Structure formats: C-alpha cells, structure tokens
Amino acid sequence: MTAPTIDAIRPLLDRLFEAERDDVAIIARIAADRSDVGPGAERASLHDLPAAELSDALSGVLIPVTRETGELLYVLARNRGVRRAVEYGTSHGVSTLYLAAALRDNGGGEVIGTELQAAKVLAARANLAEAGLADLVDIREGDARETLKDLPGPVDLLLIDGFASLYLDVLRLVEPHLSEGALVLADGMPEGPHVIGDYLDHVRDPANGYVSVALPVGDGIELSLRTAAR
Template sequence: MTTTLTRSAAAAVLDRLFAAAERDDDRPVPDLSRADARQRADALRDIYMPVSRSGGELLYALARTCRPRTVVEFGTSHGISTIFLAAAVSDNGEGHVLTTELSADKVAAAGDNLARAGLAGVVTILPGDALETLADVPGPVDLVLLDGWKELCLPVLRLLEPRLRPGALVVADDTTFASMGDYLAYVRDPANGYVTVDFPVADGMELSCFTPAA
C-alpha cells in the first residue's frame, strides 16, 4: 500500500536528512556539560540528533493505529521525527502535530523540510523553551513524543499530564541514556498512572499508556 512515507517527496526528504545525520558521527562535539538548554541548542544547531529510521517507522505505525487528533512533540531538531508523525496524521485524514524547538536555526530548517515533504499543513512549530511553549497547548492530547533534552523529558511530561487523554500514548526516545533515569523511574511506577514497556529500537524507546485512576 502506498503511504506518504513511500511517496517521492517525503521519502526523498527523509533519505537526505538521514544521510546528513550519519555524517554527524564523524564531527567533534564540544563539551557542553556546563551549558544550559539554550546554550546547547545554539552550539548544536547544525547537529541532527534524530530518531533512528526504525524508530521513526514505529512512530508512524503507532500514530496510524491510535489515530491521534492532537500530537505533541518535544524536540523538533531538523524535523525527521516530525515528518514521520505528520505523515501518519496526513494518511489518517485527521489530526495535527504541535512540535517545539529551541534553536531558531533548526526551526527554520525543520519548516523547510516539512514543506519539501508536503506536510507543513498538518504541523505547527512552536519556537522557544518547551516549558513555555507547551504550557498552553489545548487538550486533550492523544500522543506525545519526548525527544528533546533528556533532563527535561520528565518536566515536559508533567506539564502535559493535565491535558493527556486517558489512554494517551507517550513515547520517549533515547531511553538507554543515563540522563533518562528519573523519567523511566516515574513512568515505571504504577502509582503515577502509566502502563509502560521498553521497546528495543536504537538507543531505546519507552512506550507508555496513560491510565489515570478513575
């Protein structure tokens, strides 16, 4: 079956972006251990930091299955994961993706990539600090992707929780990173209202279903 992911425009953009992201493996990364989120965003404005292709395909399949009307993404970067989510929303025939990015350069790049993929119409990019730009996102939120700075994934989730639809799906990327420890401890504690599973794609993904007490 033909989908947006297999049509020439989106497929060509993804191929180009993944090829560019692979070249990042040979680039030196500065020591940013003392930098705040904005300083890191500015320093890494040319670095892609994408989901893996298999992780993106998983996101597409999940979004096609749960048919979200509102998708929230934390961490746009150059828009690779956003394209997978937007393709699913487009193929579902309903829904919208709200995504947030701190780097102004990446906001511009992601906007251009989404336009080239033919998916700009189903995505709104919110520029700035996610803890500010997502504070007023309207609910209910059906699907969340957390792929920004790892120490902020839990604060962003807690910010969105009051607007999560019961049964909402929350996906966190790069869960093998030590900096995701607090997040994983939170969603894996049944007292916090999640049913969760570790999914073995590159660098790990945690799939969590929001199941608040009645």
C-alpha cells in the same frame, strides 16, 4: 487503495538521514574540545550541560530519531488513530514528518512541535513544506517549558526527544492534556537512567497512571501507555 503518505516522503527522509551521518563524529569532537565533558571530566556527557548551553553546542547537528524509531512512530500513530501529537525536540523535523504523515493518513489532525534553535525551526518548516505536510504542523520556537503551556485540546501521542534533563518537566507539563490511552515515547535511552532516572521512576510507577516498557528500538525507547486521564 491510496498509497500511504509515508511512501511519498521517503526520498526526503532518505536525504535527511544521509545528512545526519556525520552527527556522531561531530558530537564526539564537541565533547572532546570541552574540558567539562571530555575524558576524565566530572560530567559524563554533553547531556549534563544546561539546556540552553547544550542547544548552542549542537546547533549545527540534526540528531534526528533513527529510521527505525520513525517507522515505529508512524505505525503507533496510525494504529492509535492519533489526531493530536506533541513532540519535544523538533530539530529539522524528521520525527515531525513521520507523525504528520500518520495524521494525514488518519484523516487529519495536528502535530505541535517545539524547538529552541531558530535555524532548526526554519529547516523543519522547509522540510514539511516540501513534503506537503505543513498544514498539519505547528512548530513553536522557544523553550518547551513555555511553548507547550498552551495546548488546544487532548493529546493522543507525546514524543520526548530533547534535552534529557527536561524530560520529566515536559511530561508533567503535557500530562494534564494526555487522553486516556495516549502513548508517550521517550527517545535516547542509551544516555541512561543517570540522566533521565526521575522520568523513568515516574512512568514506571503504576500509581502515576502509566504502564511502561523499554524497547530496544533505534537509540532505545521508553514506551508508556496513559491508563487514566486526570
């Protein structure tokens, strides 16, 4: 039996997770230095900043999915037999590596990622090339509301892990392409309903064609099953 691709890329993943260990401290320092998001400010968190401003503030931070979330992505993508996955918020490509590894083991396919920061796009492409998975991935540089307008076919899995204020915008953009039975994962639930409340209202309303559940995995996941393609 051939070893799963995920086993071959674990040393690279270990290195990337080690590199992000200081992310929390860096983000805390950024917030503390801003009067509009620091203690006593009206804004509750960095996620309340406009998307472009938040992207610039966090340009040097990896902020990947957690290892537990990455493993979940791999398991779900393998089990679903995913052939096309879309992710919003590629950063340095940790989640992309998990998804691409699953697609390799599924026999092929495509991961379409989108990332606003040019330096992060380069880093992600380098990591995917090192893993030997670049041929399965199309990373699009720019605003997801533009880069994801053109999708080549049905989407079996959507990962939303970018600016919280855009979660529902991205879902609505990709929604017409979701296949029946597609999985949608929204990462970063501890930021709370106050920043993605409209997104949660949408996927938790059966009338919108989803069955959805909150999972205590990693930073918190909202996992939604697309019950009917439109």
